[in-house]
Amino acid sequence: KNQVEQSPQSLIILEGKNCTLQCNYTVSPFSNLRWYKQDTGRGPVSLTIMTFSENTKSNGRYTATLDADTKQSSLHITASQLSDSASYICVVSGGDSWGKLQFGAGTQVVVTP
Amino acid sequence: GAVVSQHPSRVICKSGTSVKIECRSLDFQATTMFWYRQFPKQSLMLMATSNEGSKATYEQGVEKDKFLINHASLTLSTLTVTSAHPEDSSFYICSARSTETQYFGPGTRLLVL
Numbered sequence: 120k121n122q123v124e125q126s127p128q129s130l131i132i133l134e135g136k137n138c139t140l141q142c143n144y145t146v147s148p149f150s151n152l153r154w155y156k157q158d159t160g161r162g163p164v165s166l167t168i169m170t171f172s173e174n175t176k177s178n179g180r181y182t183a184t185l186d187a188d189t190k191q192s193s194l195h196i197t198a199s200q201l202s203d204s205a206s207y208i209c210v211v212s213g214g215d216s217w218g219k220l221q222f223g224a225g226t227q228v229v230v231t232p
Numbered sequence: 233g234a235v236v237s238q239h240p241s242r243v244i245c246k247s248g249t250s251v252k253i254e255c256r257s258l259d260f261q262a263t264t265m266f267w268y269r270q271f272p273k274q275s276l277m278l279m280a281t282s283n284e285g286s287k288a289t290y291e292q293g294v295e296k297d298k299f300l301i302n303h304a305s306l307t308l309s310t311l312t313v314t315s316a317h318p319e320d321s322s323f324y325i326c327s328a329r330s331t332e333t334q335y336f337g338p339g340t341r342l343l344v345l
Contacts, residue, residue: 162238163325163336164336165335208276220334227273
C-alpha cells in the first residue's frame with residue numbers, strides 16, 4: 120500500500136480560480152514533506168519543503184500546509200494561471216533528513232482559459 | 233537554484249541494443265544520485281541509489297546487470313540500459329542530492345522498438 124495518498128487524482132479549474140490539493144501519508148518516522156510540480160515530459164521541480172515543526176510555507180502563489188499530528192498536507196494554488204497546468208506530487212521523507220523518499224501518485228491539474 | 237541535467241533528452245533504439253543516459257549536477261557536487269523510472273500516469277519509482285566511488289544500491293526487483301550504474305565523479309552518474317527491450321520503454325529521471333535538498337533532472341524518454 121502506498122504510504123503517500125493524494126487527492127483528487129485530477130482536477131480542472133478555470134484560470135484565475137483557486138484550488139487545494141490534498142496529501143495524506145503514513146510514513147513514520149517522518150522527516151520532511153515536499154511538494155513538487157512536474158510538467159509533462161519534464162522532471163519534478165521543488166515548490167516547498169516542510170519539516171515536522173513547520174505548519175505552512177509559501178512559494179509565490181503556492182502555499183503548503185502541514186499537520187504532522189494528523190499526517191496531512193495541502194497545497195493551495197491561488198489565482199491559477201495556465202502555466203500551473205501540471206502534475207503536483209507530494210513526497211515524504213522518512214527517518215533522517217535524507218531518508219528514502221516516498222512519492223504520491225500526483226494530482227493532475229488542468230487550468231482552462 | 234541548483235541544476236541537474238540529463239542527456240539525451242529522448243532516445244529511440246532497437247531491441248537488444250544498449251543505451252547510456254548521463255546525469256550531471258551542474259553547479260554542485262553530489263556524492264549521491266538517484267535513478268527513477270516513471271510510467272505514464274504513474275509516480276516516480278526509485279530504481280537505484282548511486283554513490284560516488286562505490287557500487288550502486290538497487291531497489292528490490294531492479295536487475296543490476298540490466299541497469300548498470302556508474303558514478304565515477306561527484307558531478308556525473310550514468311545509467312546504461314543493457315539489451316533493451318520494448319518493456320524498458322519509459323521516462324527515466326535522475327536526481328542529485330545537495331546539502332539543501334534533492335534536485336531532479338529533466339528526464340530522458342526511452343523508446344525501444
